[in-house]
Amino acid sequence: METPAVAFGETGRQRARAADERDPLAEFANRFDVPGTYMDGNSLGPLSADAVAAVEHVLDEWRDYAVEGWTDADPDWFHYGERLGGRLAPLVGAREPEVAVCGSTTANVHTLVGTFYDAANGGNAAHADDPGVVLVNELDFPTDHYAVRAQLRARGLDPDDHLAVVESRDGRTIEQSDIERALQEQDVDILFFPSVLYRSGQLFDIAELAALAHEYGAYAGFDLAHSVGVVPHDLHGAGVDFAVWCHYKYLNAGPGAVAGLFCHEEHFGIQPALAGWWGHEKETQFEMRQTFTPAANAGAFQIGTVPVLAAAPLDGALDVIHEAGIASLREKSAALAEYLVALVDELPDAFAVGSPRDPARRGGHVAVEHDEAARLAAALTDRDVIVDYRPPNVVRVAPAPLYTGFVDVHRVAATLRSLHESRAYEAYEPPSGVT
Ligand SMILES: Cc1ncc(COP(=O)(O)O)c(C=O)c1O
Known part of the structure; x- marks a missing residue:
């Protein structure tokens, strides 16, 4: 153009x-x-008629079906998070079962970083002899550091020893050579980076970073909050292990909209750090067993009941994005x-x-x-x-x-x-x- x-x-x-x-x-x-000349859609995207229609549809079905909506609504609510994940998959370059819609970005950082940190350390980092570090950067959105630190603390580890931070040379961007040096010099278990820095807008090459992380034996995870819906991704092809993002920015799904996550299919079956009944294998969820069998897809990282009303605007918002x-x-x-x-x-x-x-x-x-x-x-x-x-x-x-x-x-x-x-x-x- x-x-x-x-x-x-x-x-x-x-x-x-x-x-x-x-x-x-x-x-x-x-x-x-659109209120005025709106240049803040990377904070909160505006309301579309499509999002309104999707919410009204769910409200009508709630009125008509009440509890039967879990099975009889169209689309049914029981698989709402998985179905929306499937609709999102093309935007992030994933296979449909690799994406789920659930929780918030921050909650999803907790569960995915916790899960992969444990996986890197024999299943439970709290009992590992010498757990490695989670590698982040100085210019990250702070919630990512808060969540990773909390996951480290929950495993009895000192975040100051197990969170490694790549520094910026200019206060705006992060050099890839500095990331590589950190990977060389430290025992990194997870490289956890944003796709786009929230302040300067620097876009990282996710495929290169994932390959680099894997070369040094680390998992590669990404926070796509500032790119999903505006930058195409190829998470599956790049071999990314996991990713999180929100839908209230370029996806225009509304304030605090339910978030999204990606888990590469090669990790299906992994035990989520924060398990809950909504992540249980769907076929047997209502057998109400006291032991948890994770769903064999990204839906395993759901915790509680999918908040259908809070997820509905995303359905309409995706119509617009896919059409464009x-x-x-x-x-x-x-x-x-x-x-x-x-x-x-x-x-x-x-x-x-x-x-x-x-x-x-x-x-x-x-x-x-x-x-x-x-x-x-x-x-x-x-x-x-x-x-x-x-x-x-x-x-x-x-x-x-x-x-x-x-x-x-x-x-x-x-x-x-x-x-x-x-x-x-x-x-x-x-x-x-x-x-
Ligand atoms: C990179 C990034 N991660 C996370 C968040 C916020 O996380 P949550 O959606 O859990 O509030 C933001 C908010 O702007 C963000 O820019």
Whole structure:
């Protein structure tokens, strides 16, 4: 997809509008309720008519069937998490049984890291002579570290000794050579990395990292929160051992939507660290045995009853994504981000692009750096340009391809420029709390 030539003012706007007219995905925006110029879909995607319809369908069936809905609803609720997993599989490059929809990203980090850490240590890391480390990085979203540390503590281990952290050289990105050195120098049991860094948007090469981890005898696990729905994946082909992600960002499945996970089929039958009856082999689940037989698929990592209402919007949201096609979405997303980077390059020197320049190394969002990023983010939001701020100096801008266009990207850059020149951002307090 061609990006418009960079210009500010009316000329720039017209070029952006012309590019939007050529955009084959432009019509998808009509399916969403998008508040203002919405550049925060990597935090919370907006509501689509499709998601509403999917929720209404489940509400109707709840009214009509009550408890019979577990078997008689269409689709039945008993297999709801597995069925949605099957629908997600093409987005992450998995076989259908390798994906399940359950829990939250963080809960799924707990169970999968715990499971694979035990597997790397003879089935129970608490009783291993010399357990290795879990390798993460300094720029991770914090919940990943909280969960891994808690899993280590639960096995009587000191997280300071068993969580190894690859440091960043520039505060923005992680060098692959530093990851490789950590794997060489330490006894790594699990490499647990994000697909895309939440602040700078750096996109890792999952296939390369998985191969590297395996070369050093480690499992490879990934947090795909910032890439699922906007970057295609090939988890099965890359031999990834496990992955987790959320659906409230580019999947647009709603605030706190039920999360997703992947377990490579070669690990089917492994004992989940956090077992529960919903992960039991489905055929015998209602025989109510007191011993746990894990389902022979990713559904084994479910813990309790699938929250059907909280999962329903994902069903509708997936209709939209599949209709658009993940390859086309990635292409448009890369073009929008490329255009944004080119515009930011033309802004005063107080602005910098904090994301990788190579589109192949960048996810769906762009980090725009400025010393007054917090106030700028508040001023933008007040002007209906919805972005978020990430400390210490990043305005995160996510032009999500389903409902934003080049004109929207142009508006973000033009508003940044005018706020900087007028210093109007000085009137704003930095945002606090959830952004
Ligand atoms: C990389 C990453 N992991 C996890 C989370 C959040 O986890 P949860 O969905 O459990 O709240 C986020 C939230 O933005 C994230 O960016």
